[in-house]
Amino acid sequence: MSTIIYPSPIFGPVHSRRLGISLGINLMPADGKICTFNCIYCECGLNEDYRPSLPRPTRELVAEQLEAKLQAMAAEGQLPDVLTFAGNGEPTCHPHFAEIIDDTIALRDQYCPKAKVSVLSNATMIHRQAVHEALMRVDNNIQKLDTVDPLYINKVDQPVIPYDVNRIIDSLKAFKGHVIIQTMFMRGEKERRREGEKEKLRADERSSGISVDNTSEQYVAPWLEAVKEIKPQQVMIYTIDRETPTQGLLKATHDQLDQIRDRVIAAGIPCTASY
Numbered sequence: 707m708s709t710i711i712y713p714s715p716i717f718g719p720v721h722s723r724r725l726g727i728s729l730g731i732n733l734m735p736a737d738g739k740i741c742t743f744n745c746i747y748c749e750c751g752l753n754e755d756y757r758p759s760l761p762r763p764t765r766e767l768v769a770e771q772l773e774a775k776l777q778a779m780a781a782e783g784q785l786p787d788v789l790t791f792a793g794n795g796e797p798t799c800h801p802h803f804a805e806i807i808d809d810t811i812a813l814r815d816q817y818c819p820k821a822k823v824s825v826l827s828n829a830t831m832i833h834r835q836a837v838h839e840a841l842m843r844v845d846n847n848i849q850k851l852d853t854v855d856p857l858y859i860n861k862v863d864q865p866v867i868p869y870d871v872n873r874i875i876d877s878l879k880a881f882k883g884h885v886i887i888q889t890m891f892m893r894g895e896k897e898r899r900r901e902g903e904k905e906k907l908r909a910d911e912r913s914s915g916i917s918v919d920n921t922s923e924q925y926v927a928p929w930l931e932a933v934k935e936i937k938p939q940q941v942m943i944y945t946i947d948r949e950t951p952t953q954g955l956l957k958a959t960h961d962q963l964d965q966i967r968d969r970v971i972a973a974g975i976p977c978t979a980s981y
């Protein structure tokens with residue numbers, strides 16, 4: 707299994723399938739992962755396998771290292787297209803997320819005013835006023851909504867805090883269109899890993915493998931209704947791209963992604979698919 711724990715607080719630049727040349731900002735410790743989800747497809751691995759011992763970077767360290775990196779990139783004549791908050795976990799969990807966004811916007815304006823500021827988030831903290839307001843100030847507010855089915859969320863995203871999908875949808879609506887929805891579609895079955903997991907499954911899954919397929923109508927139709935309610939500026943659908951910490955997961959097919967993308971576009975919402 708190959709997973710990635712990113713340097714902190716700055717990494718890259720890297721080429722992102724969805725965002726272009728991207729300089730990464732990682733608000734998590736450099737030696738592990740902290741996330742309010744524990745997605746079975748997470749490229750950083752499962753939370754329990756990568757518990758950090760170092761603290762999160764401070765607001766001051768993030769600003770200092772971001773400025774140094776932008777100065778070095780400017781000297782080389784290669785500035786980023788996007789400054790992306792991502793890395794080893796959920797960026798909005800950082801206690802100074804809002805202030806760090808302000809610092810980053812100020813540095814972007816000074817060194818690379820054409821670059822966009824993007825945040826990749828799992829939406830679990832967007833009910834917090836300061837987080838909501840900070841996300842309203844970034845260019846690309848990219849929020850995860852893999853499904854609206856609570857059972858699927860429990861077995862695939864595996865929230866480690868209470869998660870109410872209807873509350874999340876209400877908070878996504880509160881962005882009033884200043885939001886991009888990102889959704890992972892995949893197929894396959896996952897291994898059972900935890901004691902007690904059986905109780906959360908449907909009866910037909912207790913004896914066979916645990917299906918993680920969210921490409922069928924049972925999942926796509928209600929997800930699409932929620933997307934229409936949220937009225938995002940864009941939807942990004944994608945599938946597994948790298949090795950995953952959980953065995954048995956399969957990519958959604960080109961055709962499946964294209965069909966879902968076309969349904970979103972038919973609803974009047976721009977949508978891209980990454981294969």
Ligand code: SF4
Nearest residue numbers: 741743745748795828
């Ligand atoms: S939300 Fe992102 S960082 Fe967190 S577990 Fe899922 S894929 Fe990993």
